Amino acid sequence: MTKHILTVDQFDVGEVERLFQMSDEINQKIDQKREKELLRTLPGNILFSFFCEESTRTRFSFETAGMLLGMHVIGTENAKKFSSMVKGESLRHSIRTMCELRANAIVLRHSTEGSAKEAAEIADPYGVSILNAGDGKGEHPSQALLDIYTIRNSFDKLENLAVACGGDLANGRTVRSLVRMLSSYDDISFRFFSPRELQMKQDVLDHLEKHGKRWRVCKTMEEALKGADVIYWTRSQLERFTSWQKIGRYFRALFAGNGKYIIGKHEMETWVKPDAILMHPLPIKDEIEAGVDNDSRSKYFEQVKNGLLVRMALLKYCLQ
Ligand code: NCD
Numbered sequence: 001m002t003k004h005i006l007t008v009d010q011f012d013v014g015e016v017e018r019l020f021q022m023s024d025e026i027n028q029k030i031d032q033k034r035e036k037e038l039l040r041t042l043p044g045n046i047l048f049s050f051f052c053e054e055s056t057r058t059r060f061s062f063e064t065a066g067m068l069l070g071m072h073v074i075g076t077e078n079a080k081k082f083s084s085m086v087k088g089e090s091l092r093h094s095i096r097t098m099c100e101l102r103a104n105a106i107v108l109r110h111s112t113e114g115s116a117k118e119a120a121e122i123a124d125p126y127g128v129s130i131l132n133a134g135d136g137k138g139e140h141p142s143q144a145l146l147d148i149y150t151i152r153n154s155f156d157k158l159e160n161l162a163v164a165c166g167g168d169l170a171n172g173r174t175v176r177s178l179v180r181m182l183s184s185y186d187d188i189s190f191r192f193f194s195p196r197e198l199q200m201k202q203d204v205l206d207h208l209e210k211h212g213k214r215w216r217v218c219k220t221m222e223e224a225l226k227g228a229d230v231i232y233w234t235r236s237q238l239e240r241f242t243s244w245q246k247i248g249r250y251f252r253a254l255f256a257g258n259g260k261y262i263i264g265k266h267e268m269e270t271w272v273k274p275d276a277i278l279m280h281p282l283p284i285k286d287e288i289e290a291g292v293d294n295d296s297r298s299k300y301f302e303q304v305k306n307g308l309l310v311r312m313a314l315l316k317y318c319l320q
Pocket of ligand 1: 057
């Protein structure tokens with residue numbers, strides 16, 4: 001059976017922990033010259049990385065993951081411009097082409113929700129794995145896994161945590177995937193803090209209700225941050241807004257005036273617990289001040305580091 005990574009809903013807690021144990025093992029080897037060689041367990045396998053939307057971390061980290069596993073990696077930096085997409089080719093034909101070229105796995109980022117699932121329907125009969133690297137406003141499962149891996153390593157547990165999510169919760173696929181996936185763990189509660197127009201969408205809230213999770217919408221930064229164990233902040237996803245007028249309105253709602261949604265040194269000192277962690281999927285625009293980067297509670301570059309381990313584990317999970 002061909003394995004794909006399409007949505008966080010496909011994993012149960014046990015499977016996630018097995019992936020994390022694989023990531024731990026990779027972590028022990030990755031910085032040692034001799035041990036690193038032992039990681040090359042997928043030699044000769046071909047990985048296509050097909051990115052139809054901008055990316056720095058996800059693309060580099062999947063491509064590095066493939067290389068460290070000994071795979072051949074072929075990528076387009078901007079498929080929207082440098083592939084036949086520009087000539088109007090359908091996603092289905094692009095995917096089929098990569099399958100015919102003997103791909104073993106395809107990492108796909110696309111602006112349309114559901115595109116990874118559509119690609120998997122094409123690739124499945126070929127035995128080619130699709131890894132969803134972000135499908136529009138939909139999901140970003142590898143990011144949710146690396147985020148949860150970071151939380152697990154920071155607290156040594158994944159239960160009994162208060163999670164505050166802020167920024168653009170309506171359009172941010174990372175935070176949507178994270179909240180969905182965390183709802184499988186016991187005694188996790190959520191606080192959401194965003195402009196009214198950018199609130200967490202109903203499908204995620206329904207998912208929380210279904211899993212009996214507590215959540216509330218906060219009116220102030222103080223209410224969101226005080227007492228939270230995990231703070232997960234996001235940028236406004238301007239590229240998803242449909243008109244410039246809206247962009248202006250939302251942007252002002254997020255950042256103008258008193259900087260209602262910006263976390264700076266003052267917020268860290270006043271409201272964030274000493275043992276809390278501050279996470280962000282990156283890129284950060286204005287929503288976290290640069291002065292916070294070196295606060296020991298800021299984990300966003302640790303998330304990047306963990307992303308490589310988790311994505312190596314995901315490629316192994318799909319292909320071995
Ligand atoms: C995110 C994405 O593309 O969804 N970036 C990432 O993959 N780490 C978040 C974002 O762009 O805001």
